[in-house]
Amino acid sequence: MGAGEVGFHLARSLSRQGHDVTVIEVNPATIERIEDELEVRVVRGNGSRPAVLARAEVGKCDLFMAVSSSEEANLTAALIAKQTGAQRTVVRISEAEEVIHDRRLYEDLFGVDLLLSTELLTTIEILNEIRGLNTMAVEYLAGGKVQLRKIDLDEDSPLTQLPLHDVELPDDSLVVGFFHGDSMTIPSADHRAEPGDQALVLGTTEAIGKTERFLASAQVELGTIVIAGGGSTARTVAKALEPFRADVRLIEQDRSVAKQLSQEFPRYQIIHGDPSELALLKAERVDRARTFAALSAHDETNLMASLMAQELRVPQVLALVQRAETSHLWRRLELQSVFSPRQLAYRRIREYIDSDYSANIVSLTRGAMVVERRLAEASPAAGVTLAEIKPPDGMIVGAVARGDRVFVPGGDDRLEVGDLIILFVREEEVATMRLLFPGRERVLSGG
Amino acid sequence: MNFRPASRFLGRLILLLAATELAPALCALAYGEIADARAFAISAILTGASGLVLIRLGGSSGELYRREGILIVVGGWVLASVFGAVPYMTTGTLLSPLDALFESASGFTTTGASVMTDIESASRAVLFWRSFTQWLGGMGIIVLFVALLPELGPGARFLYKLEVPGPSAEALQPRIRETAAILWKIYLLFTAVETGLLMLVGMDLYDALTHTFSTMSTGGFSPRNASVAAFQSPLVDVIVIFFMICAGTNFSLYYRLKQRDGWNLFRDTEFRLYIIILAVVTVVIGWDLLRYQTYTEPARAGLDSLFQVVSILTTTGFATADFDGWPVLSRVLLVALMFVGGCAGSTSGSMKVMRMVIGIKTALREVKLIFNPNAVISIFVGRKPVPDSVARSVAGFFILYLSTWGLGSVLLSVSGPDLVTAATAAAATLGNIGPGLRAVGPTMNFALFDAWDKALMVLLMLLGRLEMYAIAALFTRSFWKP
Numbered sequence: 001m002g003a004g005e006v007g008f009h010l011a012r013s014l015s016r017q018g019h020d021v022t023v024i025e026v027n028p029a030t031i032e033r034i035e036d037e038l039e040v041r042v043v044r045g046n047g048s049r050p051a052v053l054a055r056a057e058v059g060k061c062d063l064f065m066a067v068s069s070s071e072e073a074n075l076t077a078a079l080i081a082k083q084t085g086a087q088r089t090v091v092r093i094s095e096a097e098e099v100i101h102d103r104r105l106y107e108d109l110f111g112v113d114l115l116l117s118t119e120l121l122t123t124i125e126i127l128n129e130i131r132g133l134n135t136m137a138v139e140y141l142a143g144g145k146v147q148l149r150k151i152d153l154d155e156d157s158p159l160t161q162l163p164l165h166d167v168e169l170p171d172d173s174l175v176v177g178f179f180h181g182d183s184m185t186i187p188s189a190d191h192r193a194e195p196g197d198q199a200l201v202l203g204t205t206e207a208i209g210k211t212e213r214f215l216a217s218a219q220v221e222l223g224t225i226v227i228a229g230g231g232s233t234a235r236t237v238a239k240a241l242e243p244f245r246a247d248v249r250l251i252e253q254d255r256s257v258a259k260q261l262s263q264e265f266p267r268y269q270i271i272h273g274d275p276s277e278l279a280l281l282k283a284e285r286v287d288r289a290r291t292f293a294a295l296s297a298h299d300e301t302n303l304m305a306s307l308m309a310q311e312l313r314v315p316q317v318l319a320l321v322q323r324a325e326t327s328h329l330w331r332r333l334e335l336q337s338v339f340s341p342r343q344l345a346y347r348r349i350r351e352y353i354d355s356d357y358s359a360n361i362v363s364l365t366r367g368a369m370v371v372e373r374r375l376a377e378a379s380p381a382a383g384v385t386l387a388e389i390k391p392p393d394g395m396i397v398g399a400v401a402r403g404d405r406v407f408v409p410g411g412d413d414r415l416e417v418g419d420l421i422i423l424f425v426r427e428e429e430v431a432t433m434r435l436l437f438p439g440r441e442r443v444l445s446g447g
Numbered sequence: 448m449n450f451r452p453a454s455r456f457l458g459r460l461i462l463l464l465a466a467t468e469l470a471p472a473l474c475a476l477a478y479g480e481i482a483d484a485r486a487f488a489i490s491a492i493l494t495g496a497s498g499l500v501l502i503r504l505g506g507s508s509g510e511l512y513r514r515e516g517i518l519i520v521v522g523g524w525v526l527a528s529v530f531g532a533v534p535y536m537t538t539g540t541l542l543s544p545l546d547a548l549f550e551s552a553s554g555f556t557t558t559g560a561s562v563m564t565d566i567e568s569a570s571r572a573v574l575f576w577r578s579f580t581q582w583l584g585g586m587g588i589i590v591l592f593v594a595l596l597p598e599l600g601p602g603a604r605f606l607y608k609l610e611v612p613g614p615s616a617e618a619l620q621p622r623i624r625e626t627a628a629i630l631w632k633i634y635l636l637f638t639a640v641e642t643g644l645l646m647l648v649g650m651d652l653y654d655a656l657t658h659t660f661s662t663m664s665t666g667g668f669s670p671r672n673a674s675v676a677a678f679q680s681p682l683v684d685v686i687v688i689f690f691m692i693c694a695g696t697n698f699s700l701y702y703r704l705k706q707r708d709g710w711n712l713f714r715d716t717e718f719r720l721y722i723i724i725l726a727v728v729t730v731v732i733g734w735d736l737l738r739y740q741t742y743t744e745p746a747r748a749g750l751d752s753l754f755q756v757v758s759i760l761t762t763t764g765f766a767t768a769d770f771d772g773w774p775v776l777s778r779v780l781l782v783a784l785m786f787v788g789g790c791a792g793s794t795s796g797s798m799k800v801m802r803m804v805i806g807i808k809t810a811l812r813e814v815k816l817i818f819n820p821n822a823v824i825s826i827f828v829g830r831k832p833v834p835d836s837v838a839r840s841v842a843g844f845f846i847l848y849l850s851t852w853g854l855g856s857v858l859l860s861v862s863g864p865d866l867v868t869a870a871t872a873a874a875a876t877l878g879n880i881g882p883g884l885r886a887v888g889p890t891m892n893f894a895l896f897d898a899w900d901k902a903l904m905v906l907l908m909l910l911g912r913l914e915m916y917a918i919a920a921l922f923t924r925s926f927w928k929p
Contacts, residue, residue: 252823255823258823259823259825259835261823262823262832263825263832266827266830269822270822270823271821271822273821280821283821
């Protein structure tokens with residue numbers, strides 16, 4: 001449903017692969033374009049109306065994707081589709097906060113199988129870029145209370161000097177995996193990492209910063225980060241940067257928006273002005289920044305601002321582009337790090353479909369998965385301590401959320417019915433995991 | 448301007464005041480002061496009759512808007528002061544109407560400045576009334592009225608805000624009436640506990656009750672000539688110090704204490720700063736007193752320093768020592784404290800710690816903006832952002848407060864006292880503190896001033912209690928225009 005940029009690209013590639021695609025769209029111009037270019041069935045009308053959905057026969061489909069730009073319409077449509085018999089639903093929403101905090105609520109209330117936020121996807125990509133990691137830098141689990149971070153290890157890190165069981169990590173954190181090249185392992189107790197490896201660390205939001213500083217002796221110095229624009233993507237990125245203690249400056253054109261930003265981010269410097277004005281950028285010493293991120297909602301402003309930043313020789317320039325088809329033009333101007341939210345959403349959904357709707361964190365790795373489970377009464381693990389369960393080598397119970405409390409369990413901790421458990425499992429052990437923790441599989445990732 | 452509903456409202460307020468005058472009448476009967484009992488009864492009848500007349504003149508028609516609200520609050524305080532003065536005259540304690548008005552206004556505004564030269568010569572009932580008016584004025588007569596009258600509706604919120612001290616009055620409950628009731632309940636609880644404790648260390652019921660009234664309201668009237676020093680008891684000092692500190696604290700903190708989510712008072716930025724100011728100034732003054740050998744015993748110096756500092760900072764005005772004779776640093780520090788006051792939402796007067804914090808931060812923001820004009824900076828107190836409208840109102844308050852103090856000092860010096868007397872008398876009345884220095888020092892009184900000065904000080908006391916804006920509004924021309 002919805003054949004905007006995300007929907008159009010999805011429809012094209014899926015139909016080329018031989019899937020039967022039906023597109024629900026209301027805009028006549030878009031419909032004309034679809035009928036000209038794509039080999040799909042088109043249903044005209046508002047996709048959040050039951051009658052329109054019935055005409056599209058959503059009850060019979062394997063996958064229903066609500067990817068229009070209207071969050072409310074997407075949720076309504078997905079709810080109706082699921083109720084009338086659609087196998088799976090994918091819903092696109094804009095705000096990142098919703099996905100971080102209330103994903104479960106959406107899954108339970110609306111029966112959404114994959115909830116993705118273009119903003120969160122973009123934020124995570126940008127964060128990866130800023131931190132210089134080629135894949136996932138941060139994931140939010142259990143309503144944002146638990147974070148997963150990838151940390152570069154050098155020869156000075158405790159993890160490369162000692163076997164895992166001799167490293168005393170700060171409380172409420174846990175090493176759940178190591179990346180060696182492209183492959184990820186779920187470690188056994190005597191595992192010792194090599195310099196150049198990356199550790200995947202899980203911890204509560206309070207603990208993880210400390211753990212990262214403990215493990216990565218050579219600190220990733222984020223330096224000064226200038227963000228142009230104060231829209232929702234800029235805010236989400238700024239918020240995500242908070243735990244990294246970076247020196248962040250936000251430039252916003254609208255005074256009242258700037259005012260709001262200054263109340264939301266007491267530690268950041270908020271500057272009122274036009275980010276595409278060279279004089280302002282010079283006055284604010286943007287030339288000394290390490291990163292310049294043009295994240296306003298307007299492509300033109302972002303383009304101008306990034307060119308200015310390039311002129312001032314800022315080492316890293318990032319830009320947000322709404323119109324994905326123009327990104328090659330940006331590259332021609334030597335602006336390499338261009339992020340298109342719609343393209344990212346499209347890619348995420350493709351990954352979901354290509355991986356056969358599996359519960360894998362696709363952005364994590366191949367061969368291992370992260371699963372979030374609500375402990376059912378039928379589970380043999382209910383009421384038993386972790387030591388008694390004796391999880392096999394390829395499986396780690398990463399974190400437990402009980403009521404408002406989140407903790408990383410030790411051997412003496414007892415699992416209770418109703419606990420939300422985050423598991424890290426190697427593919428071979430998936431069967432064991434299903435035995436110990438029966439329940440519905442859920443997709444876990446930033447989007 | 449809609450006078451009719453305002454008049455009805457004020458009439459009921461005066462009726463309530465008439466009822467409170469029966470308390471000292473009972474007190475007079477208990478102590479066998481029959482003449483005074485009659486005098487209070489006459490005063491209550493006079494007051495009640497005036498209230499009825501106002502109700503008759505008024506009507507229930509017409510809405511209460513902001514202008515009417517301001518008129519009611521200011522009118523309420525003026526009328527309370529006027530009718531509260533009647534008993535001083537009917538009992539023959541103070542014969543001059545202006546003296547009676549000064550004493551009454553000083554009571555309701557919790558200032559504690561007195562024109563009585565020999566307090567102990569007055570009857571027990573009159574001294575009870577003196578302390579009782581402070582207790583009524585401490586938590587606020589309008590707040591009491593709002594708590595008791597259910598039918599005020601949304602208009603009550605504005606009245607409440609005008610009377611509760613501090614830059615932004617917090618509502619604890621969706622209905623302002625419930626908020627007002629909660630505040631009065633907390634106030635009553637503290638009053639009961641302090642009275643009980645004072646009796647436990649040997650005071651009789653009368654002394655315990657009157658001193659509690661003046662402590663919890665941060666008023667400072669004592670039925671003794673020597674104030675709290677009359678008891679010569681460190682235990683009494685400590686109890687009074689503790690409850691003065693309690694009274695100078697934001698009362699909504701106690702409510703949150705009960706709700707369990709704010710068990711640690713020190714998490715509140717304002718409270719933390721309030722205690723830090725108390726501690727630091729106490730130590731410095733204690734050191735100063737020992738340095739010049741005003742005191743030889745460190746314990747005594749410490750206790751007296753603490754008592755005086757708490758008494759002035761919370762704007763109570765009790766005294767256990769004649770600080771007018773203290774070294775210059777100590778005196779200057781005490782005068783500086785007169786301009787600080789307790790926390791917002793407490794019963795204390797003056798500018799309030801919260802306004803100091805916001806005011807200083809606003810000024811610092813301007814400093815930063817000098818070299819960084821494009822920056823947008825929000826002011827935070829604790830982790831809460833302060834809206835710009837509040838910051839602006841605080842800056843305006845600073846200017847109004849300080850210029851009123853300056854003007855007041857000039858006008859008080861016309862009659863020819865010395866500089867220190869005039870300046871501290873203005874600060875002590877505007878800040879609702881009570882004693883100042885020199886001729887208005889803790890062992891002196893305000894009887895020396897002439898009629899004009901006393902009238903001016905009544906105005907200063909009311910301006911201070913209602914925190915400038917409401918009364919200042921009456922002096923603008925556009926307020927009276929439709």
